[in-house]
Amino acid sequence: xxxxxxxxxxxxxxxxxxxxxxxxxxxxxxxxxxxxxxxxxxxxxxxxxxxxxxxxxxxxxxxxxxxxxxxxxxxxxxxxxxxxxxxxxxxxxxxxxxxxxxxxxxxxxxxxxxxxxxxxxxxxxxxxxxxxxxxxxxxxxxxxx
Numbered sequence: 001x002x003x004x005x006x007x008x009x010x011x012x013x014x015x016x017x018x019x020x021x022x023x024x025x026x027x028x029x030x031x032x033x034x035x036x037x038x039x040x041x042x043x044x045x046x047x048x049x050x051x052x053x054x055x056x057x058x059x060x061x062x063x064x065x066x067x068x069x070x071x072x073x074x075x076x077x078x079x080x081x082x083x084x085x086x087x088x089x090x091x092x093x094x095x096x097x098x099x100x101x102x103x104x105x106x107x108x109x110x111x112x113x114x115x116x117x118x119x120x121x122x123x124x125x126x127x128x129x130x131x132x133x134x135x136x137x138x139x140x141x142x143x144x145x
Contacts, residue, residue: 005038022118074101104132 011017012031017024030036047055078097085093108128115124 008038026117077101 008027009031011021011024012028014024017028019025027038031038078094081094081097082090111128111131112121112124115127118124119127
């Protein structure tokens with residue numbers, strides 16, 4: 001009945017399975033680190049409205065601080081871009097800065113988040129940074145021609 005669950009448990013117990021497949025490594029982590037049981041058929045625990053409200057109230061100061069620091073950083077970075085851009089290119093540089101800043105946030109969730117589950121966050125972050133650097137260098141050399 002739990003054929004898939006049995007396969008997960010067998011792979012998690014096999015020490016060499018994690019090295020053969022990222023999926024097997026993920027299964028092993030789920031069982032050993034997080035204590036997930038693939039044969040557990042009980043419904044997920046859901047928070048009541050009161051529990052959710054209490055949890056939100058506990059983290060609101062942190063969320064406020066994170067928003068404040070993000071706004072501060074963005075304002076300072078935008079100011080530095082405006083001050084250091086050549087006057088004749090300022091509008092294009094600011095547009096590129098805003099587009100890349102917002103775009104990189106979105107795509108980092110894909111490149112670092114999803115790819116990180118397959119190959120590890122550090123490897124995916126390094127690959128993402130290398131790809132960004134390569135594209136930036138290509139754009140700079142293309143502009144200087």
